[in-house]
Amino acid sequence: MDFGFPQTDRFRLTIALRSNTLAVFRQPERVLICLWPMKVRVCFHDKCFDGACSAALFTRFYQACVNRDADMQYYGLLHRAGQLFDESIFDGDENAIVDFKYSSSERLTWWFDHHQSAFLTEADAQHFARDTSGKKFYDPSFRSCTMLIAEIASTRFGFRAPELEETIYWADLIDGALYPDARSAVEMKEPAMQITMAIEGSTSPDFVTNLIPQLAFRPLAEIAASPPVHAAFERLQQQHLKWLELIRERGDLRQGVVFFDVSDQNMEGFNKFIPYYLFPDAIYSVGLSRSRERIKVAVGSSPWHPAGKTANLASICERYGGGGHAKVAAISLPPDDLEGARRVALEIVAELRQHSASDSSSAPSSPPAKGETSGIR
Numbered sequence: 001m002d003f004g005f006p007q008t009d010r011f012r013l014t015i016a017l018r019s020n021t022l023a024v025f026r027q028p029e030r031v032l033i034c035l036w037p038m039k040v041r042v043c044f045h046d047k048c049f050d051g052a053c054s055a056a057l058f059t060r061f062y063q064a065c066v067n068r069d070a071d072m073q074y075y076g077l078l079h080r081a082g083q084l085f086d087e088s089i090f091d092g093d094e095n096a097i098v099d100f101k102y103s104s105s106e107r108l109t110w111w112f113d114h115h116q117s118a119f120l121t122e123a124d125a126q127h128f129a130r131d132t133s134g135k136k137f138y139d140p141s142f143r144s145c146t147m148l149i150a151e152i153a154s155t156r157f158g159f160r161a162p163e164l165e166e167t168i169y170w171a172d173l174i175d176g177a178l179y180p181d182a183r184s185a186v187e188m189k190e191p192a193m194q195i196t197m198a199i200e201g202s203t204s205p206d207f208v209t210n211l212i213p214q215l216a217f218r219p220l221a222e223i224a225a226s227p228p229v230h231a232a233f234e235r236l237q238q239q240h241l242k243w244l245e246l247i248r249e250r251g252d253l254r255q256g257v258v259f260f261d262v263s264d265q266n267m268e269g270f271n272k273f274i275p276y277y278l279f280p281d282a283i284y285s286v287g288l289s290r291s292r293e294r295i296k297v298a299v300g301s302s303p304w305h306p307a308g309k310t311a312n313l314a315s316i317c318e319r320y321g322g323g324g325h326a327k328v329a330a331i332s333l334p335p336d337d338l339e340g341a342r343r344v345a346l347e348i349v350a351e352l353r354q355h356s357a358s359d360s361s362s363a364p365s366s367p368p369a370k371g372e373t374s375g376i377r
């Protein structure tokens, strides 16, 4: 479109529109003040408290250090079987990913992650290694991506948000599974735990994206008490109790590994500590669940069991196309391949039972396991 501006002024107008700066034109009657905010697309790990808090903290950091008036728009990413990134999601003037895998797209301008399985391919890992932007950060030694962002923002950019300290603390505790015991992880008394439950169990696609601006500016107790979060928590609390009963019934604990198949329920999002709450002698757990989008094989280890835990769960899941952390990982499979998923789950159960035999040799001996004769379901 030609507004009748000389070429250079049209160029300046474009720059001004994109960077939210004052545009000054040579002809005084055409001086314009452009208030068109720059759009920042923030892709985050969906249905995850750390993912949402990472997006919230990144928002505060970005608006404080890069562009105060940036228009932040959020997009939740979930692990799915097959292709992860559709380039069209990177539709901002800047595009960020927090708490999720790397993308070698040229459109990606910011990246923070702490997952062991951060790179889909060796080519992606090399692409990251060559990056010189100073805006892409990876450190798997961090328990949470929120803490990684807090650390980088303060040490490299001088940004601090003391009023978000409680949020950062809880994101680190929850993602790092640093609960004192299974009871506090499963009984959900703290505001952060209630918000986590609402996030992990949300079914509306806007729930988490609407929550992120709240997490960026409000204290957790206030957010947990807000009508949408409180209502979601109440509803999910009922579901949580059902999960407890179902996993209690189906859990098959043998040789330190509890396996349960709840793939007939057509829902996922149970609290991952339920197996250790119900089966305190379990060192590892393997759960098979199914939703509309995927079948999930969730593999975890008990943060409270004293055994040595030599298995690297991310590495095991990577062999089947999944990933995660050494102590908790998962595999997503197509929703129509239940037989294949069950085979994968049982192979992992068998492998972990071998591990646990050596892991628990130094730990207190376990009493006879429940369901010893029931076989794997």
Ligand SMILES: [Mn+2]
Pocket: 045, 050, 051, 099, 114, 143, 144, 145, 175
């Ligand atoms: Mn995380």
